[in-house]
Amino acid sequence: MAVLGGEFAVIMAVSGNWNAVAKLESALPRLAEKLGLLLQSKRTEPRRGTDKLIPYGVEVVAFEHPGIVNDVANFFARRDINIEDVYTSRYPAPQTGAPMFSLHMTVGIPADTSIAAVRGEFMDFCDELNLDAMLAPVK
Numbered sequence: 001m002a003v004l005g006g007e008f009a010v011i012m013a014v015s016g017n018w019n020a021v022a023k024l025e026s027a028l029p030r031l032a033e034k035l036g037l038l039l040q041s042k043r044t045e046p047r048r049g050t051d052k053l054i055p056y057g058v059e060v061v062a063f064e065h066p067g068i069v070n071d072v073a074n075f076f077a078r079r080d081i082n083i084e085d086v087y088t089s090r091y092p093a094p095q096t097g098a099p100m101f102s103l104h105m106t107v108g109i110p111a112d113t114s115i116a117a118v119r120g121e122f123m124d125f126c127d128e129l130n131l132d133a134m135l136a137p138v139k
Contacts, residue, residue, distance in 0.1 A: 063099070
C-alpha cells in the first residue's frame with residue numbers, strides 16, 4: 001500500500017484454488033463500481049529461480065543529485081543481481097536543511113556469488129560517488 005500523489009494504491013498477490021480465484025475475479029467489476037475504485041487484476045505465474053537468491057537490503061543516503069538510482073541500479077545489473085523492490089524519498093537535512101536523498105532497495109544475490117566481494121565492490125563504488133551506504137542481509 002502506498003500514497004502516490006493524491007491517490008492511494010494497493011497491490012496484492014492473491015492465491016487460492018481455481019474456484020475461489022475465479023469468484024474473486026468476477027466480483028471485482030461490481031466491487032469497483034460500488035466503491036468508486038479503479039481495480040485491475042492479472043493472473044501471474046510463480047517466479048522461477050528465486051530459491052537460489054539471497055535477499056539483501058541496500059540503504060543509500062546522499063546529498064540529492066540526479067542519477068543516484070540509475071547508478072546504484074546499474075551497479076547491481078552489471079553483476080546479474082536482481083532488484084526486487086525500491087523505495088526512495090527526499091528530506092531536508094536536520095541541521096542545514098540541505099536536500100537529502102534516501103534509497104532503500106532489496107536485491108536478490110545469487111547463492112553462488114561471493115557476498116564479501118559484492119559488499120566490498122559496492123562500498124568502494126559508493127565511496128567514489130560520495131554515497132553513504134549499507135548492504136546487509138534481510139532478516
